[in-house]
Amino acid sequence: xxxxxxxxxxxxxxxxxxxxxxxxxxxxxxxxxxxxxxxxxxxxxxxxxxxxxxxxxxxxxxxxxxxxxxxxxxxxxxxxxxxxxxxxxxxxxxxxxxxxxxxxxxxxxxxxxxxxxxxxxxxxxxxxxxxxxxxxxxxxxxxxxxxxxxxxxxxxxxxxxxxxxxxxxxxxxxxxxxxxxxxxxxxxxxxxxxxxxxxxxxxxxxxxxxxxxxxxxxxxxxxxxxxxxxxxxxxxxxxxxxxxxxxxxxxxxxx
Amino acid sequence: xxxxxxxxxxxxxxxxxxxxxxxxxxxxxxxxxxxxxxxxxxxxxxxxxxxxxxxxxxxxxxxxxxxxxxxxxxxxxxxxxxxxxxxxxxxxxxxxxxxxxxxxxxxxxxxxxxxxxxxxxxxxxxxxxxxxxxxxxxxxxxxxxxxxxxxxxxxxxxxxxxxxxxxxxxxxxxxxxxxxxxxxxxxxxxxxxxxxxxxxxxxxxxxxxxxxxxxxxxxxxxxxxxxxxxxxxxxxxxxxxxxxxxxxxxxxxxxxxxxxxxxxxxxxxxxxxxxxxxxxxxxxxxxxxxxxxxxxxxxxxxxxxxxxxxxxxxxxxxxxxxxxxxxxxxxxxxxxxxxxxxxxxxxxxxxxxxxxxxxxxxxxxxxxxxxxxxxxxxxxxxxxxxxxxxxxxxxxxxxxxxxxxxxxxxxxxxxxxxxxxxxxxxxxxxxxxxxxxxxx
Ligand SMILES: Nc1ncnc2c1ncn2[C@@H]1O[C@H](COP(=O)(O)OP(=O)(O)O)[C@@H](O)[C@H]1O
Ligand SMILES: [Mg+2]
Numbered sequence: 001x002x003x004x005x006x007x008x009x010x011x012x013x014x015x016x017x018x019x020x021x022x023x024x025x026x027x028x029x030x031x032x033x034x035x036x037x038x039x040x041x042x043x044x045x046x047x048x049x050x051x052x053x054x055x056x057x058x059x060x061x062x063x064x065x066x067x068x069x070x071x072x073x074x075x076x077x078x079x080x081x082x083x084x085x086x087x088x089x090x091x092x093x094x095x096x097x098x099x100x101x102x103x104x105x106x107x108x109x110x111x112x113x114x115x116x117x118x119x120x121x122x123x124x125x126x127x128x129x130x131x132x133x134x135x136x137x138x139x140x141x142x143x144x145x146x147x148x149x150x151x152x153x154x155x156x157x158x159x160x161x162x163x164x165x166x167x168x169x170x171x172x173x174x175x176x177x178x179x180x181x182x183x184x185x186x187x188x189x190x191x192x193x194x195x196x197x198x199x200x201x202x203x204x205x206x207x208x209x210x211x212x213x214x215x216x217x218x219x220x221x222x223x224x225x226x227x228x229x230x231x232x233x234x235x236x237x238x239x240x241x242x243x244x245x246x247x248x249x250x251x252x253x254x255x
Numbered sequence: 256x257x258x259x260x261x262x263x264x265x266x267x268x269x270x271x272x273x274x275x276x277x278x279x280x281x282x283x284x285x286x287x288x289x290x291x292x293x294x295x296x297x298x299x300x301x302x303x304x305x306x307x308x309x310x311x312x313x314x315x316x317x318x319x320x321x322x323x324x325x326x327x328x329x330x331x332x333x334x335x336x337x338x339x340x341x342x343x344x345x346x347x348x349x350x351x352x353x354x355x356x357x358x359x360x361x362x363x364x365x366x367x368x369x370x371x372x373x374x375x376x377x378x379x380x381x382x383x384x385x386x387x388x389x390x391x392x393x394x395x396x397x398x399x400x401x402x403x404x405x406x407x408x409x410x411x412x413x414x415x416x417x418x419x420x421x422x423x424x425x426x427x428x429x430x431x432x433x434x435x436x437x438x439x440x441x442x443x444x445x446x447x448x449x450x451x452x453x454x455x456x457x458x459x460x461x462x463x464x465x466x467x468x469x470x471x472x473x474x475x476x477x478x479x480x481x482x483x484x485x486x487x488x489x490x491x492x493x494x495x496x497x498x499x500x501x502x503x504x505x506x507x508x509x510x511x512x513x514x515x516x517x518x519x520x521x522x523x524x525x526x527x528x529x530x531x532x533x534x535x536x537x538x539x540x541x542x543x544x545x546x547x548x549x550x551x552x553x554x555x556x557x558x559x560x561x562x563x564x565x566x567x568x569x570x571x572x573x574x575x576x577x578x579x580x581x582x583x584x585x586x587x588x589x590x591x592x593x594x595x596x597x598x599x600x601x602x603x604x605x606x607x608x609x610x611x612x613x614x615x616x617x618x619x620x621x622x623x624x625x626x627x628x629x630x631x632x633x634x635x636x637x638x639x640x641x642x643x644x645x646x647x648x649x650x651x652x653x654x655x656x657x658x659x660x661x662x663x664x665x666x667x668x669x670x671x672x673x674x675x676x677x678x679x680x681x682x683x684x685x686x687x688x689x690x691x692x693x694x695x
Contacts, residue, residue: 048644052636072643073652081644088641092662093655097694098645101655105646141659158645 001026001166001197002047002067007058009046016042016053018222024166027194031208032201033233034219035241040201041085043219044170047199048082049075062166076102077109079165083155083172085201090142095154096124098142099161106162123161130190131157132183148175156187167191168199173207185210205233261315262294269401272321276404277373278381285383289400296394308579308611309521309550314493319435319465321404325349326428328459333357336424336457338676343422343453344369346407350428351436353405357424366412369421372439375408385441387473388501393523396497399469402437406468409441411448411478420451420481420670425468429460429489436466444478444506451481453673456496458489458516465493472500472508476530479507483673487680488517490545496522504530511668512539513677514549515684521550528555528562528590538664539568540677543576543608544684550579557590557620564594569664570601571657572608573685580612584625591622599629602660604653604685650687657685658694 002024009017016039024030032040046053047060049072060067067075090098104114128138131153143151152172159167172184188198188211200213208216208230216233218226220241226232269290276286298315299306326349333347346369347357353371360369375381383400384391407423425438442452456466466488474480480500488494494517500508514520526535535555543549555564570578578601586593599612614627634656642652661681668674682688 045640048640050640050644071649072640073646073648076644076646084641084644086637088635088638090638090642090656090659092659092666093694098642098647098655101647101651101691102645105648105651109646162645 001063003061005059005061007043007046007060008056009042009053010056011053015056016222017046020058020219020222020224022217022224024197024199026197028214029188029192029198029200029211031213031216031233032199032219033203033216033236038219039222040219041170044082044168044199044201047168048072048080073105074109077106081159081162081164081167083152083159083167083169085170085174087143087151087155089144089146091144092141094139095137095142096139099124099158102158102162127157127160130160131187133157149177149180152176153180153183156184160187160190163191165195166197166199168201170201171203173202173204181206182210205237208233262297264318265398265402266290266294268320272402275323276402278376278383282376282381282383286401289383289397293394293397293401296397299394305552305581309519309548311521313519314465317433317463317465319433321402321437322350322352322431322434325352325354326430328357328426328428330357333424333426336426337422338672341420341422341672341676343420344417345422345424346371348405348407348423348425348438350426350430350434351404351438364415364418366415367417368408368410370408372406372408372441373404375441383439385443385471385473385501388471388499391469391497391499393497395467395495396469399437399439399467399497403439403469404437406439406441409450409452410443411445411450413445414447415445416449417451420453422453422455424455424457425466427458427460427464427466427489427492429458429462429464429492432462434462434464436464436468438466438468440468440470441472442470442480443473444475444480446475447477448475449479451483451670453483453485455485455487456494456516457487458492460489461491463491463493464489467495468497470496470498472498474500474502474506474508474533476503477505478503479509481509482511483668483670484510484512485677485680486512486514486516486520486522488520490516490518492517494520496520498522498524498526500526500535502526502528502530502533502535505532507534509536510538511664512537512541512551513680514539514541514551515680517547517549519548522552524551524553526555527558528564529558531559532561532563534563535565537564537566537568538667540571540661540664540681541568541578541580542571542573542681542684543578544573546575548577552581552583554583554585555595557584557586557593557595559587559590561592562590562594564596566597567664568599568612569661570610570612571604571661571681572601572610573604574608576605576608578608578610578612580610581615582613582627583615584617586616586618586620586623586625588619590620593620593623593625595624596626598627601631602657603631603633604657648687650685651691654682654685654688654691655694657688658682658691
């Protein structure tokens, strides 16, 4: 599904990603962990098409397409979804309006007509129940006045409705109480299927107990320093990232 | 021979039409007085502080003529200009002349008068300037007083609350080149009367034209006027709008202004809180795009105690759009306990757009609260990315966020057909925005 090769990115001449290689096979869930400031959100944003970063080397292949040649809205229409670490508030623009615009953008991209209003509302109704959100909240301004937890729940709501082929969730589990976390995990597992893939960026093993990943990768200092199976999460929780950051530093000293 | 100066052109126009101008001897005397004053002062001097950013030269250069009659429009054409599902009384002025066929003033409650300004001027008590407001400043207001042909006149007796808004639709057909419209509206609300008036300006043709409008409001004790001003002049229209209100005790004026049209628009919104506990709200959205120039000057005079003023103006500027906002608040020496707040925010959608927005507070009383703030910014790129990551196009994201920026002011209107109308009209001005018109 996704094949990242030697990806280098910088902001204002400051290198942030220093040669990322990562493959996500179709049907798999991969977790990316790593210390604060290691470049996880940068990687997630670049995959979704944020333009603040300069890609200085490398390539990203997404199901046979060169991802870096598409703009963010095209990528969304191609089935990529980014769950934001910090979802944005857009007062006065209802969630449902945005979602209908998003659904119709996808349909237009595929040359299909707009979604029937009744069908859309049916989908909304089902999805709202799935994530334990009230209809009132679904209709409110996008993240307008939402608590941190509500914003994350809303990201999952949007994801479920848009049914992405590749979901990238950037710390969607951070700051959630256990009930909300379970809802989020349920949502992610619901989408799990042989033709979809998921990337979970997370700090905490807790999410990975509810969504068991196929692989875990550790990003430190802009590089992937470790990869392993689900058991790697235990090791990281026990020993932290300290040793890994040293590895990253040594690697950059050498290069 | 009279030299061809700017002022003489208007004097000649006065001489050409004066015999046909509405009103008896009283108004005729007023006209002459104002014409003389206009001849003396001429157009505002470009170096005058209030005119620093706005040049009227394009107007001065041309030779505008009054239209002798309303241009012909079929009812379907007029209907197309009216906000969907707006249930309202209607006064239609075309090319400076009231047109009864397009208007709708039947079924008014008793104690309510809605008429043309010309009819009112022809009546015994007709005066061009309200005796309550008396001497309005400004040479363009003088010019209007000299040449006014028509407008809307509304008077509500004590305790009369209108059941429906009044839609005052002023249309410039601009059928012929260099037409001018000298239009005047007066709204008089007696004690505890209540009304909503939608002052709506539309330009149709391709030719240059000049609309110079004056609105006077007399808000007696405990009355309430909600005014929506929607300015959609044509792209070669010049719009000068002057508003003067006199507010008695406990009166409220809520003004919602939307400036979308015209090549050049300059409005002056002036209200005097003349007695205690009067309240005014001034909300405005202005959106110059292309090469439009839109200038809003407001002035609130807090003359006595416990006055309340709330003001928010938001600019949306795209392309080479040029915006000016100046919000003057004067708190006079006896206006203790004044409570005033003003915010001026602007959103620049293009790096060629430009805005000058500033508060101007003059405070001569000590026991007052006067807040003010102003911001100029661009769209939040994180928000643009958020929307694009959901599949919305770049233009779509910008339109949605612009809508969001203006939305809080639109919501305050509280009249759904108008809210939808001004929102979709704003979106229609933005690239690709028309496909998001259903946001409204
Ligand atoms: N837009 C940006 N401008 C400047 N610096 C940035 C920007 N985005 C990220 N960075 C820097 O890049 C590094 C990685 O950030 P980030 O990707 O957010 O890390 P993580 O998500 O792993 O905590 C940090 O040092 C951060 O300050
Ligand atoms: Mg992060």
